Amino acid sequence: MPPVSVGGPRVLLRRLREIMAERISAQPRLDKLVSVIAANMVAEVCSVYLRRGGRELELFATEGLNRTAVHKTHLNLGEGLVGLVASTAVPLNLTNAPEHPNFAYRPETGEDPFRSFLGVPIVRGERVFGVLTVQNRTARQYDEEEEEALLTIAMVLAEVVAQGALVDLSELDEGGLSPTRPAVFRGDPLAEGIAIGTAYLHEPRVKIDSLIADDPVAELARLDKALGDLRQGVDAMLESTELDLSGETREVIEAYRLFAHDQGWSHRLRDAVRAGLTAEAAVERVQDETRARFSRTDDAYLRERLHDFDDLARRLQRHLGLGGTNENGGAIPANAVVFARAMGPADLLDYSRDKIVGLVVEEATATSHISIVARAMGIPLIGGTIGITDLTRLGDDVILDSQSCEIHLRPSAEIMRVFDAKRGLLAQREARFAAIRDEPAVTKDGIRIALNINAGLLIDLPHLAESGSDGIGLFRTELQFLIGTTMPRLADQISFYKAVYDSAEGKPITFRTLDLGGDKVPNYARRVREENPALGWRAIRIALDRPALLRYQVRALITAANGRPLKIMLPMVSEVSEFQAAKLLIDREVSRAAQRGSPVPAKLEIGAMVEVPSLLFELHQILTCADFLSVGSNDLLQFIFAADRSNPTVARRYDTLSPAVLNLIRRIALAGADVAPRRTISVCGEMAGRPLEAMALVGLGITSLSMQASMIAPVKMMIRSLDTRPLRGLLEQLCTINDRSTRSRLTEFAKHEGVVIEHPF
Numbered sequence: 097m098p099p100v101s102v103g104g105p106r107v108l109l110r111r112l113r114e115i116m117a118e119r120i121s122a123q124p125r126l127d128k129l130v131s132v133i134a135a136n137m138v139a140e141v142c143s144v145y146l147r148r149g150g151r152e153l154e155l156f157a158t159e160g161l162n163r164t165a166v167h168k169t170h171l172n173l174g175e176g177l178v179g180l181v182a183s184t185a186v187p188l189n190l191t192n193a194p195e196h197p198n199f200a201y202r203p204e205t206g207e208d209p210f211r212s213f214l215g216v217p218i219v220r221g222e223r224v225f226g227v228l229t230v231q232n233r234t235a236r237q238y239d240e241e242e243e244e245a246l247l248t249i250a251m252v253l254a255e256v257v258a259q260g261a262l263v264d265l266s267e268l269d270e271g272g273l274s275p276t277r278p279a280v281f282r283g284d285p286l287a288e289g290i291a292i293g294t295a296y297l298h299e300p301r302v303k304i305d306s307l308i309a310d311d312p313v314a315e316l317a318r319l320d321k322a323l324g325d326l327r328q329g330v331d332a333m334l335e336s337t338e339l340d341l342s343g344e345t346r347e348v349i350e351a352y353r354l355f356a357h358d359q360g361w362s363h364r365l366r367d368a369v370r371a372g373l374t375a376e377a378a379v380e381r382v383q384d385e386t387r388a389r390f391s392r393t394d395d396a397y398l399r400e401r402l403h404d405f406d407d408l409a410r411r412l413q414r415h416l417g418l419g420g421t422n423e424n425g426g427a428i429p430a431n432a433v434v435f436a437r438a439m440g441p442a443d444l445l446d447y448s449r450d451k452i453v454g455l456v457v458e459e460a461t462a463t464s465h466i467s468i469v470a471r472a473m474g475i476p477l478i479g480g481t482i483g484i485t486d487l488t489r490l491g492d493d494v495i496l497d498s499q500s501c502e503i504h505l506r507p508s509a510e511i512m513r514v515f516d517a518k519r520g521l522l523a524q525r526e527a528r529f530a531a532i533r534d535e536p537a538v539t540k541d542g543i544r545i546a547l548n549i550n551a552g553l554l555i556d557l558p559h560l561a562e563s564g565s566d567g568i569g570l571f572r573t574e575l576q577f578l579i580g581t582t583m584p585r586l587a588d589q590i591s592f593y594k595a596v597y598d599s600a601e602g603k604p605i606t607f608r609t610l611d612l613g614g615d616k617v618p619n620y621a622r623r624v625r626e627e628n629p630a631l632g633w634r635a636i637r638i639a640l641d642r643p644a645l646l647r648y649q650v651r652a653l654i655t656a657a658n659g660r661p662l663k664i665m666l667p668m669v670s671e672v673s674e675f676q677a678a679k680l681l682i683d684r685e686v687s688r689a690a691q692r693g694s695p696v697p698a699k700l701e702i703g704a705m706v707e708v709p710s711l712l713f714e715l716h717q718i719l720t721c722a723d724f725l726s727v728g729s730n731d732l733l734q735f736i737f738a739a740d741r742s743n744p745t746v747a748r749r750y751d752t753l754s755p756a757v758l759n760l761i762r763r764i765a766l767a768g769a770d771v772a773p774r775r776t777i778s779v780c781g782e783m784a785g786r787p788l789e790a791m792a793l794v795g796l797g798i799t800s801l802s803m804q805a806s807m808i809a810p811v812k813m814m815i816r817s818l819d820t821r822p823l824r825g826l827l828e829q830l831c832t833i834n835d836r837s838t839r840s841r842l843t844e845f846a847k848h849e850g851v852v853i854e855h856p857f
């Protein structure tokens with residue numbers, strides 16, 4: 097077979113465009129396509145295999161193999177050469193195909209006389225729709241230009257397939273899903289709530305109007321110019337004096353620059369343009385291949401790098417003038433449910449809060465910063481739903497329910513009715529919660545419980561008043577360090593804490609000093625490899641080893657307080673001496689302020705978190721030197737049970753209401769009453785915000801709880817319907833039992849005594 101003539105692919109692309117425009121039905125169109133491709137490429141065989149029902153590939157059209165095998169020959173993903181191309185998303189170019197270990201002979205196709213084989217994936221986004229092959233009798237090597245031509249044709253085919261012009265999309269996709277039918281996805285609930293709204297795509301695929309270039313020489317010049325501009329922009333970013341780049345941030349940007357200058361990438365782009373595509377289509381095609389390849393690798397580093405290439409491709413499209421038009425067509429609808437493959441917290445903050453009712457981020461996990469911000473903004477979020485974005489179209493109806501962990505795309509009218517009813521019930525419940533907002537949290541037997549919120553970002557602050565809470569029981573200052581791209585300077589910290597003070601309007605705030613390390617490492621910090629990060633160099637350990645960090649933070653807090661009372665809480669205290677050493681550093685900062693004539697806090701309280709078991713054996717000592725204690729049950733229970741809180745296999749293995757935990761809390765509460773009855777002991781881990789757990793805590797003598805703002809009302813409702821007297825007796829008993837019935841018995845108690853245990857969702 098002679099090499100493809102230089103004009104070959106372009107002539108072919110034009111011919112394909114004509115066939116696409118013909119008014120014929122799907123199958124004859126596909127038949128025509130394969131025969132035209134075969135003729136143009138001087139191949140004896142050209143076939144199209146498309147994916148069906150998830151893992152199967154079906155021969156859909158052929159020129160050169162037995163036509164009777166069409167729709168009869170099926171291969172599994174990974175089976176045969178075609179299956180291999182589909183599963184790896186990488187072209188396969190073989191001189192002698194039958195010798196390949198994956199060769200699977202199908203007699204019905206009459207394939208045996210053909211030795212050479214070139215197969216390319218038909219990809220769009222990161223999904224492989226099928227495989228396009230050419231074959232010849234003689235053992236020959238297809239050259240690079242031919243491979244390039246076939247890839248270009250496959251892209252056109254993918255576009256046609258994606259539009260549903262050839263076959264119903266539901267026949268092509270994994271599990272029979274399609275962008276037109278109702279579909280249900282399950283994911284991880286990362287921020288609670290129900291949303292019913294309209295789909296909006298965050299950074300969707302750009303819409304390319306023209307795939308085939310009229311003048312390839314001019315097109316190549318356009319691409320080169322855009323590549324030049326892109327590189328210049330990236331270089332300028334590195335040299336910018338505005339960005340204070342150092343350490344890891346600099347390394348990341350340097351790696352990014354290397355990719356922007358990557359010769360392999362620009363060669364692939366230029367080859368695609370030479371083959372006849374427009375520059376925009378070439379960027380899209382090369383990016384599709386990169387995605388398809390990278391997303392199949394187990395290498396986390398490479399998968400992470402895919403974001404760099406995605407980002408570069410988007411920038412390149414902008415340099416080509418495509419940035420403004422995307423498949424969203426601009427305006428964000430009211431009640432938008434935003435879909436993204438990946439999304440940073442800053443991206444989310446760019447949206448106006450009143451437009452977004454829900455969020456789906458394929459690659460988000462519970463500890464992703466986007467999850468923290470979504471929770472703070474009260475936007476329901478589901479993550480871990482790889483592939484959903486490709487199946488979602490702008491304007492689709494969406495129901496997102498993080499209680500059932502489900503996302504319904506294009507739900508039927510029946511499903512809509514069910515969720516409307518559920519939402520109605522939730523609204524009634526919310527109204528009941530709102531009604532007690534300004535009522536005190538006092539039990540029926542007259543015990544006042546302080547209900548505080550956990551916060552960490554400015555967007556949390558409005559919740560302080562809205563929830564009817566008493567104050568902020570845990571302000572996670574490290575969140576501010578985690579969302580930024582550079583370390584906050586002293587002045588930034590001062591203005592941030594000042595804003596917190598101002599919006600609290602006199603309500604008490606407990607600032608926890610930086611709880612960094614473990615899984616909370618800022619992007620700009622050097623990541624130290626640790627075998628067990630949760631047991632590693634974290635929180636107060638960093639503060640004592642790098643005292644300047646703590647002192648600067650305390651200096652910022654004292655300045656922001658500007659004479660108002662200041663409460664500082666130290667995280668991860670393992671022994672009393674650590675607390676004392678940190679207290680000394682704090683006291684020094686107060687003296688420094690006093691010496692300089694700056695205002696010092698009207699009242700300074702320094703407390704410790706109880707979240708490392710060793711401190712339980714120094715309870716009396718810590719109670720005499722700390723002004724208050726707060727039980728961080730998230731960490732404390734992970735260490736008590738030796739069960740990693742971020743490992744889903746074990747995180748929920750042990751009940752937070754087990755006898756061990758009840759005994760533990762009882763001991764802490766009793767020690768408090770015994771040694772320092774006026775010192776507050778609160779609980780600020782997740783259990784404090786769950787009504788049944790909160791009931792047990794109150795019954796064991798805890799009078800201060802700090803929780804996610806949305807749980808204040810349900811917990812208050814529980815407290816106002818509780819008489820602790822009969823509960824105390826039950827808890828005494830439950831502390832001594834040796835089975836797993838505590839939860840059911842407490843539930844039974846609540847039911848019997850009319851204690852309201854309700855969740856907002």
Ligand code: PEP
Binds near residue numbers: 611707732
């Ligand atoms: C805890 O450990 O319970 C706690 C409140 O702190 P964090 O969840 O931030 O570790």
Ligand code: MG
Binds near residue numbers: 667707728730731
């Ligand atoms: Mg903790």
